[in-house]
Amino acid sequence: MTASRLKQPKPFNTEKALQLIGFLCFAYLFFGFMLLPCLNTLTSIFTVKDAAGNVDPFAVIRFFLAGNMPRFVWNSLRLAVVLTITVNIVGISIVLLTEYFDIKGANILRLGYMTTLIYSGVALVTGYMFLYSSDGIMTTKLLEMFPTLNPKWFSGYKAVLFTMTFACTSNHALFLRNAIRGIDYNTVEASRNLGASPFTTLFKVVFPTLIPTLFSLTIMTFITGLCAMSAPTLLGYDSINPEIVRLAGSSVADESFPQARAALLSIILACFTILLLTILSSYERKGHYLSVSKTKAKLRKQKIDNPVLNVLMHIYAYVLFIIYMTPVVMIVLFSFQTYQAIKVKRLDLGNWTFINYYGTQDYQYLTSRGKYKTIEGSISGVFSNEATLGGIHTSFVLSVIAAALACVIVVIACNYIFKHKKTGTVLEYALLFPWLLPTILICYSYRVFFNSNDIWYVFDQNLYYADRVRILMIIAYMVVRLPFSLRMIKAAFYQIDEELEDAARNLGSSQIRTFLKVKLPIIMPSVLAVFALNFNTLFTEYDMGATFASSYGTTYAMVIQSMCREEGLYGFNVNASGRRCASTVFIMIVSGIILYLVYGVGGRDIGERIAARERFKKLFSRFKKKEA
């Protein structure tokens, strides 16, 4: 007999039963909603039938090589490669300007650079379009100055690159900032003491310690560029993801085996993702530079001694700030403007309105026959417009359910993973499975696979049919958020001291009680943070909603996207631009509140919570006394 940590007697108790149920549910989720639909997509490439009805396994590949499909792959690759350079330049710049160099007004600059944390995706792209599109504010101004300028200058590859360069610096703003803050200032001082200038110190001492973080950020940026969806769609750039969505919605009558081609593109995307993630994880396994300092000193900002360089750096910092802030400021300002002001892109300072947020107005216009026509309620606010409200409602409900489900599944899984090393590892890899596949592949697979009445394990129901698509979307939302949730919540589980569980058991606590009363409260702030971040991402996500492309699953981002094209046509949706601005402001507020709750309130430990409660009690009693 070999010694082991003492196991409790093993009758078939509640805990065992729950474990079995959990195992069955997870197997159902993994095989039914991760493996089978994706395998189906893979096989669909090789089961295409020719005109005679014979299976031609290489038809799609031949088509791929002969047709224009490589162009989409090349375009995506080009965007991804160039983005890794531009995003790193801007991302490193914003972090150095706010954290390493002594730049005046760094706190304000930081706020500006971090705006991408509260609005991204479709909201951000439409924000840039509001400024730079053919009828955008900046383009209008530029045309006044340079009449020969092509009004459509902000479109295609350059526009996508510009937009995504600034949109994708959020990770730098968070992770690189943390990495640079973790540098031991004594090493900087030592370098300076040995005669190195701030810039030499930066390149020789600071940068090498940031390389692991920068490498991870570069890979993530590459994947983002490769899987770009909203910017290429809205700004008109032929890349893989928009093409997959287009092909998925196409029929055999329109073109040759569109769905198998979409599947092939998805698989190509998946291959790139797998390759990059493998490189990333093997690099991460090599380990990072760890500070060997026992008494780490906090980083102090470096003054730029050269006055010319100092001025240039300040100019660079504020130019970046203007690029980041202009869309935000303009969107906020114009969200309170009338449709007339927005149309001519001129602020009407004497005429502010809430109509883009709330209420309806009729719209009267002169027809070609010289008669006035009135369309009732054609001008409406975000919270009065049925389509927008519907989008918000759909996105809200789907996101809340999916974000919560992802958290619950991962918390239960993590509890198991930490107790069962071998089977736990299998479970962990299964949960990370969706990370290997592009979101679009998962959604596309769902759309194709579940658009059938023959899937026995969903009771022969067509999940892509009518409002059932919402169930499918919830599952897709949840599945794609599992890997992120696992990484974050697993990190939280590491914080739990093993002795806490021993202590609870010693005091007579059952495993379930220990989990609920001791472990769960410890990881709860992290779980809530993951829930909030999941919700934030899903609430404004566009890629998945667009892939499903169902009127029953029209998400908020799709509504915003649709506002870009239907504005004012035949007096319909006259203030779509204003409502789009108001929508973006609403998203910024929601995201801002969530980030505050996650990192501000949620980050408090019980000590801080008790102190806050005491402060509130004092304030309340003082208020009561005054009243008395």
Add this chain to the structure above:
Amino acid sequence: MIDLKNIIVRFGDFEALHNINVNVDKGEFFTFLGPSGCGKTTTLRTITGFIQPAEGKVYVNDKDITNVPIEKRNIGIVFQSYALFPTMTVYDNIAYGLKIKKMKKDEIDTKVRTIAKKVDLSDEQLGKAVSQLSGGQQQRVAIARSLVTEPEIICLDEPLSNLDAKLRVQLRTELKHMQKEFGITSIYVTHDQEEALTLSDRIAVFNKGYIEQIGTPNEIYNHSATEFVCNFIGDINRLNDNIVSKLNEHGAALDPAWHHYIRLERLHVNSEPKDDDVILKGVVKSREYYGLYIKYYIDCEGQELKIIEKNDGINLYDTGDFINIVISARDLMSYPPKEA
């Protein structure tokens, strides 16, 4: 009270404990002492039930508890990290075990406040989060939490190791005082020999999964049963062949093949020799001034001897001073060399 009989613990192929036999009396303060990885915590965890022995039995009051679940053993534990639940207040931490026992609220409240008073925790501190307390206060909470359920035995796994030196000395005294007040049988795990000597009624010295010696602090210190114990407990001089020969010249009859040791305080500088004391000549190489005593490093017969002298404020020897070292063969501890 506690009987460990022929305990063997294995982790895979590795045998962590080899045939451990220990008997702890009721109300005794018993310490498991040894270096890291010697098996002391494994033995403690075997008693508490976190580890099941591969062989052997654990008895409490002559009742075999080897297969009794952890929560039914009625043994309290104070962990090295204290393992206080960080999301609960001090009050909730202490009350946790009572709530599991489904006691009435009033009863829980009375018990929590009584035990808190005994371990010197105020009502105000009960409402605080554990993170708001100092290390010493946290230790009191951990003790209170383990005692409130009225266990027969309390096991303390290096509870002072996370504290600074001053607080450690202070709490050591308090711990002993509390143990006497509660009269509870205590098993204490430490690698700190000073802690073990000051606190314990008896000590078991562990080495590589074996018990080298069980005895009172005096037995362990002055009559170390093995060379390991003699080396592990306190500072010591191992005498070289020259000094052994000198002692034998004066009729000591020491076996030159054996290893002979003498404690630092048993050597004296320039003192009057008694009956069979031997005088050796030496030169002060360096000295360390500790206030209460002075430690000399002396060159003597080709070896460096360490000597501790009480600081009487009069006799202070400088580097290079020639001195007499007074040594008695009766103070030596001798061990046969281990076979290769």
